[in-house]
Amino acid sequence: xxxxxxxxxxxxxxxxxxxxxxxxxxxxxxxxxxxxxxxxxxxxxxxxxxxxxxxxxxxxxxxxxxxxxxxxxxxxxxxxxxxxxxxxxxxxxxxxxxxxxxxxxxxxxxxxxxxxxxxxxxxxxxxxxxxxxxxxxxxxxxxxxxxxxxxxxxxxxxxxxxxxxxxxxxxxxxxxxxxxxxxxxxxxxxxxxxxxxxxxxxxxxxxxxxxxxxxxxxxxxxxxxxxxxxxxxxxxxxxxxxxxxxxxxxxxxxxxxxxxxxxxxxxxxxxxxxxxxxxxxxxxxxxxxxxxxxxxxxxxxxxxx
Amino acid sequence: xxxxxxxxxxxxxxxxxxxxxxxxxxxxxxxxxxxxxxxxxxxxxxxxxxxxxxxxxxxxxxxxxxxxxxxxxxxxxxxxxxxxxxxxxxxxxxxxxxxxxxxxxxxxxxxxxxxxxxxxxxxxxxxxxxxxxxxxxxxxxxxxxxxxxxxxxxxxxxxxxxxxxxxxxxxxxxxxxxxxxxxxxxxxxxxxxxxxxxxxxxxxxxxxxxxxxxxxxxxxxxxxxxxxxxxxxx
Ligand SMILES: Nc1ncnc2c1ncn2[C@@H]1O[C@H](COP(=O)(O)OP(=O)(O)OP(=O)(O)O)[C@@H](O)[C@H]1O
Ligand SMILES: [Mg+2]
Numbered sequence: 001x002x003x004x005x006x007x008x009x010x011x012x013x014x015x016x017x018x019x020x021x022x023x024x025x026x027x028x029x030x031x032x033x034x035x036x037x038x039x040x041x042x043x044x045x046x047x048x049x050x051x052x053x054x055x056x057x058x059x060x061x062x063x064x065x066x067x068x069x070x071x072x073x074x075x076x077x078x079x080x081x082x083x084x085x086x087x088x089x090x091x092x093x094x095x096x097x098x099x100x101x102x103x104x105x106x107x108x109x110x111x112x113x114x115x116x117x118x119x120x121x122x123x124x125x126x127x128x129x130x131x132x133x134x135x136x137x138x139x140x141x142x143x144x145x146x147x148x149x150x151x152x153x154x155x156x157x158x159x160x161x162x163x164x165x166x167x168x169x170x171x172x173x174x175x176x177x178x179x180x181x182x183x184x185x186x187x188x189x190x191x192x193x194x195x196x197x198x199x200x201x202x203x204x205x206x207x208x209x210x211x212x213x214x215x216x217x218x219x220x221x222x223x224x225x226x227x228x229x230x231x232x233x234x235x236x237x238x239x240x241x242x243x244x245x246x247x248x249x250x251x252x253x254x255x256x257x258x259x260x261x262x263x264x265x266x267x268x269x270x271x272x273x274x275x276x277x278x279x280x281x282x283x284x285x286x287x288x289x290x291x292x293x294x295x296x297x298x299x300x301x302x303x304x305x
Numbered sequence: 306x307x308x309x310x311x312x313x314x315x316x317x318x319x320x321x322x323x324x325x326x327x328x329x330x331x332x333x334x335x336x337x338x339x340x341x342x343x344x345x346x347x348x349x350x351x352x353x354x355x356x357x358x359x360x361x362x363x364x365x366x367x368x369x370x371x372x373x374x375x376x377x378x379x380x381x382x383x384x385x386x387x388x389x390x391x392x393x394x395x396x397x398x399x400x401x402x403x404x405x406x407x408x409x410x411x412x413x414x415x416x417x418x419x420x421x422x423x424x425x426x427x428x429x430x431x432x433x434x435x436x437x438x439x440x441x442x443x444x445x446x447x448x449x450x451x452x453x454x455x456x457x458x459x460x461x462x463x464x465x466x467x468x469x470x471x472x473x474x475x476x477x478x479x480x481x482x483x484x485x486x487x488x489x490x491x492x493x494x495x496x497x498x499x500x501x502x503x504x505x506x507x508x509x510x511x512x513x514x515x516x517x518x519x520x521x522x523x524x525x526x527x528x529x530x531x532x533x534x535x536x537x538x539x
Contacts, residue, residue, distance in 0.1 A: 215402055221360065222465075223389030224417040226382075 030235055037236070040204040041244045044197045044286070048248035048279055051193055053255060054186045055278075056270050058179070060259075063268045065176045072142050072173045074154065075107075077135035078163040088136055091161040095140060098157065100150045102143040112137055135164075142173070194286050197244075201237050201290030209233060209294060234291040241287025245279040312338055313359065313469075313500075318368035320354055320524075328354035330524045332368075336502065338468070340531075341495045341516035344504040350521040352504035356471050359502065360392050361385035373468065390418055393462030393499075397474035399454050401446040407433065407457050408442045414465040432460045436490060452483035459490050469500035476507055488514045 078091060088106075096104045112134050140154070151170050158165050209216070219229050249272070256272045263270060313336040320329040328351045336342055344352045357363045359372055361380065370377040373391060375384045393414075401410050408429055415425045433439050436456040438449075446454055455475055462470050472491065476484035484507060492514050495501045501516075511518065520528040 214400065215405075218400060218402070218413065219417050221362070221389060221394055222414045222417045223386040223392075225386065228417065228419075 030232060030239065034208075036204050036207055037240060040200055041240055041247065043200050044241060044244035044283065045247040045251070047193045047197050048245050048283055049251050051190045051282075052248055052252045052275050052279060054189055055275060056252065056255065056272065058183065058186050059270045059274070060263060060268045061179045061182065063270075064266060065172055065179060072169075072176065074140045074142065074169045074173065075166040076138045076140060076154070076158050076163050077166070078138070078161065079135055080133075087161060091157070091163060092138060094157045094161070095138060095154070098150070098153050100142055100144040100147045101154075102141045105139045105141075107137040107139055109134055109136075138163075194282070197241070197283075197286045198290040198293065201240055201287050202294040204240070205233050205237055205291050205294040208236070230291070230295040233295050234288055237287035237289075237291030237294070238284040239287070241283035241285070241290075242280055243283070244287075245281075245283025246276075248283070249276050249279045312336070312371070312373065313502075314369070314371040316369040318355075318358070318370050319366050320351075320358060320363060321366040322354075322363075328524050329358070329365075329521075332521075332524075332526045334519065334526060334529070336500065338500055339495070339498050341492065341501045341514075342503070343511065343516050343518045344502060344521065345506070345508065345518060346521035346527075348506075349523075351524040352521055353473055354524075355521065356473055356502065356504060359469075359471055360389055360394060390414075390465065391468045393465070393467040393470040395455075395458050395462045395470065395472035395475045397477045399458040399475075401454055401457055401461075403446050406443050406445055407438060407449070410446065410457055411460045411464050414461060418465060429464060432464045433457075435463075436460045452479055452486065455479060455483075455487050456490070459487065463494055463499070467499065469502065470494065472501065472503040474504050474506065476505065476510065481507075481509065484510060485513055492516075 076091075076095065078088060092104055092106060095101060116134065142150070144150070151165075151174070154170075155165050216229055252272050252275065256270060259270075313334070315332050315334045318329055318332040318334075319327065321327045332355070344355065346352055354363070358365055358370055358377060361377060365378050373388055375388055380388070402413070405413075411433055412425055412429045415428060420428070430439065430442070433442060436459055438453060438456060438460065441449065441453070446457060449457065458475065462472070470491070475491070476487050479487060488510055491501050491503065495516075503516075518528070518530040519526065
């Protein structure tokens with residue numbers, strides 16, 4: 001279109017300066033980009049960056065509990081000294097009676113010993129000797145580790161029988177529980193921030209809309225379809241949001257590099273690439289939402305004349 | 306491009322604004338296609354109000370109003386949109402967009418109707434050449450005289466080739482000679498078959514550009530030159 005206009009000059013006519021190509025309103029033409037838009041992008045970018053940080057932390061935290069994520073097992077140890085067969089079966093039965101415990105397995109001494117042996121590679125202990133010294137071990141598979149009193153129940157049962165619960169495992173299971181809770185919090189925070197961003201974009205667009213009220217009114221009087229009038233603003237909202245999303249994502253990299261060494265020590269490897277598309281599309285979605293809100297008001301104020 | 310007849314039919318038409326003001330009452334009037342109608346009457350007589358109803362700017366409160374085959378009291382958004390696409394509107398204060406060039410102003414109705422640039426550019430050039438502004442394509446309306454601005458407004462109203470043009474005091478703030486030139490364009494369009502409905506205070510224009518005269522007074526129809534001499538024409 002640019003080319004055509006420029007070459008179609010007719011002799012004797014006013015020369016058409018190149019920068020004067022028609023900027024026609026409506027449809028898929030974006031309104032001009034001003035300082036308000038830039039400010040909106042910066043603010044939305046900061047908010048999206050905060051959301052990115054939240055989700056990167058969530059990623060790190062869930063990696064930290066790592067393999068415990070899927071099925072959590074708690075071990076209960078009973079000292080073989082002075083423990084008879086009756087106490088052992090009573091303990092097993094009582095543990096199995098706790099609702100949230102899916103199954104209780106008595107780990108055969110040989111399996112425990114083999115595992116021990118692998119773990120302490122060069123310790124030259126005889127498997128048999130080891131087996132005799134190892135405590136009687138029950139492996140509990142939990143069906144619902146988020147139950148409030150579950151770990152207290154396990155401890156009570158174990159204590160009554162003179163057995164011990166592996167507290168490290170309980171700690172991890174509880175960490176998992178808290179991270180699951182933090183997940184809700186992260187979603188909640190993201191949602192609140194998204195609403196705030198939609199509001200900011202909607203206000204920015206409303207300024208543009210007010211400046212163009214005449215044009216919008218005229219287009220309606222000329223029989224413009226509603227989407228045609230709104231589309232430039234929705235596009236602008238989406239571009240603002242998506243731009244802020246990409247900017248926020250880029251700004252997450254310094255965060256990833258700074259914390260990289262620290263996380264590496266904990267064998268955590270956060271993946272920032274996973275956040276690119278969510279931030280991009282999330283930003284665009286929030287922008288479109290703000291634009292819809294902003295243009296809805298203009299639709300409502302349709303009057304005479 | 307339109308084949309719809311711009312037949313306007315009013316029967317006991319009444320318009321009451323939400324403020325309670327009755328702007329039009331009991332108007333019965335028919336306007337066949339291709340007529341040039343002057344709407345006259347004192348300020349506040351209801352000329353603008355009547356015209357507003359013709360393009361769905363306000364809805365009649367009672368009575369009957371058919372425009373190009375649509376019942377304006379019941380027409381849905383799509384119907385009104387369709388009607389507006391076949392209607393050119395010229396405002397007294399011309400309402401050009403000052404942030405846009407003459408070209409962009411005139412191209413607006415075509416954009417709204419989804420014209421492709423390849424078709425749109427020659428059409429806009431042609432229309433602006435018609436009103437004698439071919440060399441002002443890339444000027445901003447600010448840089449034009451009042452008469453030139455009004456000609457841009459005419460160009461904008463006619464660019465989509467409407468079946469009818471509604472002009473609300475298009476010569477309101479122009480001197481007589483400039484007003485006559487503006488009227489020349491409208492009468493020329495009328496000769497090509499466009500119905501023109503124009504509100505005016507400048508009765509002297511009638512001498513040089515005759516047409517049907519409909520007079521309103523306080524919202525009522527008090528005189529109609531057409532009923533006196535039914536075969537009146539330009
Ligand atoms: N939007 C509105 N709301 C309420 N009342 C209105 C509105 N527009 C016009 N009126 C009233 O309706 C009456 C007719 O107004 P209208 O604008 O149709 O007059 P007019 O004949 O065009 O006058 P003028 O020659 O001054 O333009 C006036 O009394 C005016 O105050
Ligand atoms: Mg008026």
